[in-house]
Amino acid sequence: xxxxxxxxxxxxxxxxxxxxxxxxxxxxxxxxxxxxxxxxxxxxxxxxxxxxxxxxxxxxxxxxxxxxxxxxxxxxxxxxxxxxxxxxxxxxxxxxxxxxxxxxxxxxxxxxxxxxxxxxxxxxxxxxx
Numbered sequence: 001x002x003x004x005x006x007x008x009x010x011x012x013x014x015x016x017x018x019x020x021x022x023x024x025x026x027x028x029x030x031x032x033x034x035x036x037x038x039x040x041x042x043x044x045x046x047x048x049x050x051x052x053x054x055x056x057x058x059x060x061x062x063x064x065x066x067x068x069x070x071x072x073x074x075x076x077x078x079x080x081x082x083x084x085x086x087x088x089x090x091x092x093x094x095x096x097x098x099x100x101x102x103x104x105x106x107x108x109x110x111x112x113x114x115x116x117x118x119x120x121x122x123x124x125x126x127x128x129x
Contacts, residue, residue: 003032003033004017004032009053013050024057024060024061027061031060034064036049039052039086042071042082043081044083052087052093056090059090070097072097073100078118079121088122
C-alpha cells in the first residue's frame with residue numbers, strides 16, 4: 001500500500017479502495033508500481049492513473065499478464081488513444097482479453113464498421129460490464 005501513498009493517493013482514498021476490493025491488502029508494492037508503469041506507458045497522466053485506480057480498485061489486484069494481454073488486444077483493434085478509453089471507462093480493465101475479442105467479433109458480425117467498433121469501445125463499452 002505504500003506505493004499508493006507515494007503515488008499521491010490519500011489514506012481515505014486507499015481505505016475506500018480496500019472497502020471495494022479487500023484483495024488490495026495482499027498486493028505488493030512491486031505489482032502496484034508495475035501497473036502504474038503500464039498505465040504511464042500508455043500515456044496516462046498521474047491524475048488519470050489516480051482516477052482509474054480510485055474508480056476501479058480491482059485493477060490493482062489484476063494479474064499483470066492478463067492486463068497486458070487485454071491492453072494488447074485493445075491496441076490491436078486500433079484504439080490508439082487507449083488512455084482515453086481506460087480513463088473514461090476504467091472498468092474495461094476488468095474484462096478478460098478473450099471476452100473483448102468476442103465482443104469485437106460480435107460487433108463485426110452485427111455489421112459495425114471498424115470506426116463504429118472503435119466508438120463502441122470509447123463510448124459504449126461500459127454497458128458490457
